[in-house]
Amino acid sequence: MSQEKQTDIDGRMKLLLRGTEAVYTTDELTRRLEEATKPLRIKYGMDPTAPDIHLGHSVVLGKLRQFQDLGHKAVLIIGDYTARIGDPSGQNTARPTLSPEQIQENAKTYFQQAGKVLDTSSGKLEIRYNSEWLAKLTMMDIIHLTAKKTVAQMLQRESFKTRLAADQDVFLHEFLYPVVQGYDSVVVEADVELGGTDQTFNCLVGRDIQRAYDQRPQIVLIMPLLVGLDGVEKMSKSKGNYVGITDTPNDMFGKIMSIPDTLMENYFTLLTDLPAERITELVDGEKTHPREAKAALAKTIVERYYDKSAAEAAADEFDRVFSSKQTPTEIPEIAVPAGTIGIIDLVVQAGFAKSNGEARRLISQNAVSIDGDKITDTEADVNPQNGQILRVGKRRFGKIVLK
Numbered sequence: 001m002s003q004e005k006q007t008d009i010d011g012r013m014k015l016l017l018r019g020t021e022a023v024y025t026t027d028e029l030t031r032r033l034e035e036a037t038k039p040l041r042i043k044y045g046m047d048p049t050a051p052d053i054h055l056g057h058s059v060v061l062g063k064l065r066q067f068q069d070l071g072h073k074a075v076l077i078i079g080d081y082t083a084r085i086g087d088p089s090g091q092n093t094a095r096p097t098l099s100p101e102q103i104q105e106n107a108k109t110y111f112q113q114a115g116k117v118l119d120t121s122s123g124k125l126e127i128r129y130n131s132e133w134l135a136k137l138t139m140m141d142i143i144h145l146t147a148k149k150t151v152a153q154m155l156q157r158e159s160f161k162t163r164l165a166a167d168q169d170v171f172l173h174e175f176l177y178p179v180v181q182g183y184d185s186v187v188v189e190a191d192v193e194l195g196g197t198d199q200t201f202n203c204l205v206g207r208d209i210q211r212a213y214d215q216r217p218q219i220v221l222i223m224p225l226l227v228g229l230d231g232v233e234k235m236s237k238s239k240g241n242y243v244g245i246t247d248t249p250n251d252m253f254g255k256i257m258s259i260p261d262t263l264m265e266n267y268f269t270l271l272t273d274l275p276a277e278r279i280t281e282l283v284d285g286e287k288t289h290p291r292e293a294k295a296a297l298a299k300t301i302v303e304r305y306y307d308k309s310a311a312e313a314a315a316d317e318f319d320r321v322f323s324s325k326q327t328p329t330e331i332p333e334i335a336v337p338a339g340t341i342g343i344i345d346l347v348v349q350a351g352f353a354k355s356n357g358e359a360r361r362l363i364s365q366n367a368v369s370i371d372g373d374k375i376t377d378t379e380a381d382v383n384p385q386n387g388q389i390l391r392v393g394k395r396r397f398g399k400i401v402l403k
Contacts, residue, residue, distance in 0.1 A: 009033055012070055016063070016221070018276075019269045021197050024204060024220040032191060032219060040072040043190035043218070045130070045181060046114075047079035048106035053113040054242040055301070056226040056235035059270045060194050061117040063223055067192070068119045073126060075188050076114060078107050081131040082184075085177045116245050116305050126188075133187050134180055145179055148212040149205065154178075157201045178202040182209030190218045196225050226270060231260035249302045253314035254395045256298035257322075261290045264297060272300045322394065334398035336384050343368065343380045352392040367393045 012033055013026075023029055032040060044064050046057070053061075064074045083103045111120075111127060118125055137145070154175050155161060163170050178201060185193060185206040195203045200222050207217035225234040228241025235242045243255045259267065268279040282293040295315060302311040334350040341349075344359045347368060353359035360378045362368055368375050369391045370382065384390075388400045 005034075015066055015070075019059075019063075019223065020221055021224045022200070022220075022222040024207070024222075029192070029219045029221070040067070040191040041075050041126075041189055042067040042072050043075045043077060043185060043188055043193045044195070045077040045079050045082070045184060045193075046110060047083040048103050048110055049083055050237050051106045051109055052237060052244045052246065053110065054235055054237060054244050055271060056196075056228075056242065058117055058245060059223050059226050060196060061114060062271070063194055063221065065118055068124045073124060074118055075126045075128060075190065076111075076118070077184055077188065078110055078127065078129045079181075079184075080104070080107055080129045081134040082177060082180060085173055085180070113245055128188060130180075130184050130187075134183070142176075145183055145209075146176070148182075148209055149175075149179055151175075153208075178205040179209065182206035185210055185218050186213045186215060189215065191216075192219045192221060194221050194223065196223055198225060224266075224270065227263055227266065229255055229259055231263055243301075245305050249306050249310040249314040250317050251395065252302050252305065253298045253311070253318050254322075256301055257294055257318060258394070259294070261294070264290070264293055267297055267301075272297070272304075274300065331389065331397045331399045333401045334390065335403045336400050338402040340381050340383050343375050343382055344378060346382060346384065346390065347392060350390055350392070350398050352390070352396050352398070362392055 009030065013030060016029070017023065017026070042064060044060055046053075064076075068074050080103050084100070107129075155164070157178075160170050160174075181202045182205045184190075186209055190206070190210075193203045193206055200220070203218075203220040203222070207220065210217045227233070228235035228239060229243070230239070230241045233239050233241055237244075243252055247255070256267075265279060265283045268274055268282060269276075272279075274282075282288050282296060288296075295318075298318075299311040299315055302314050336346065336349065343363060344356050347353045347359040347362065348356060353362060359368075363375060363378045366374055366376055370384065371388050372391075375382070384400045384402070386400060386402050390398045390400060
């Protein structure tokens with residue numbers, strides 16, 4: 001190999017390994033890149049179990065985009081069929097089965113949202129729905145497929161071992177999930193599969209299934225799970241600690257500004273393309289003030305999903321509202337019945353809390369005010385007027401309009 005080509009391969013490997021948790025294996029990936037005479041097929045599967053994609057998903061999507069930018073083809077599999085089984089990854093109980101209607105509704109937005117990260121040109125992206133082949137499998141096909149793995153091998157999954165040790169049920173259909181995900185790799189002839197750390201077992205099963213079908217086993221590249229805004233749990237919509245990639249620029253900026261300082265290096269590394277040397281400067285408190293670093297992070301992320309002007313406007317709005325303690329320039333209207341209403345009902349009807357319990361908690365935390373006057377009594381009745389500003393927490397504002 002020429003020195004020039006070796007330097008090129010080394011540069012590609014450095015880019016692809018940035019931020020990764022594990023690769024199975026690095027040597028195989030290097031060889032595959034060296035030997036490639038046509039674009040590699042890079043697989044990533046997403047089960048449409050929720051309607052929105054958040055920054056946690058974008059960690060893997062961003063790595064997929066890097067492969068595209070290096071000339072390879074992304075194969076995005078929408079798991080409309082596997083979602084009916086329910087992925088047991090990281091679960092201490094079996095996942096509830098979604099209805100076909102729920103899955104179809106969630107899948108509608110996935111391509112559009114993924115397009116905010118991926119190159120969607122036909123030469124760079126292939127979209128597949130795994131119902132295309134899984135729905136056609138006969139009982140005999142499934143028996144042949146499951147014969148590729150042993151029960152002992154399946155019980156190596158950590159969540160299964162944990163549940164069995166706690167005398168909790170592990171259902172047979174849960175064994176099917178990693179096997180049919182592996183079959184996806186066979187059908188699309190994946191060279192590389194990407195996933196989060198919770199997908200390691202599933203992706204490695206794919207290597208075994210491909211071998212069983214006389215295919216060259218895929219390389220598995222694992223990305224870390226992004227910690228959510230709370231700094232504790234992984235980013236998840238169900239936990240409310242997420243930043244959606246379709247959030248407004250102002251919401252996106254404000255949420256990023258709320259993360260603990262300890263998360264900044266992780267977010268810079270996984271969510272931006274900034275050089276490692278620049279990240280080191282930004283997270284060094286002696287060189288860059290944490291608020292300045294966090295604002296740079298928020299701007300970079302907003303610009304990635306919108307543009308530079310939107311990022312600048314969001315930064316200005318944040319400074320105006322939170323530094324100068326003013327109200328936003330654009331406030332959505334909330335329709336409220338005329339007359340007296342309980343403060344809990346008002347917060348829920350405004351859409352600022354999903355339940356009475358959540359509204360009660362927000363009021364108890366001094367997070368609710370009307371025209372700047374805090375309301376701390378959860379049993380209080382109020383008489384809202386046209387034009388008053390209801391504020392809940394730091395970022396949610398609504399202008400009252402009586403109906």
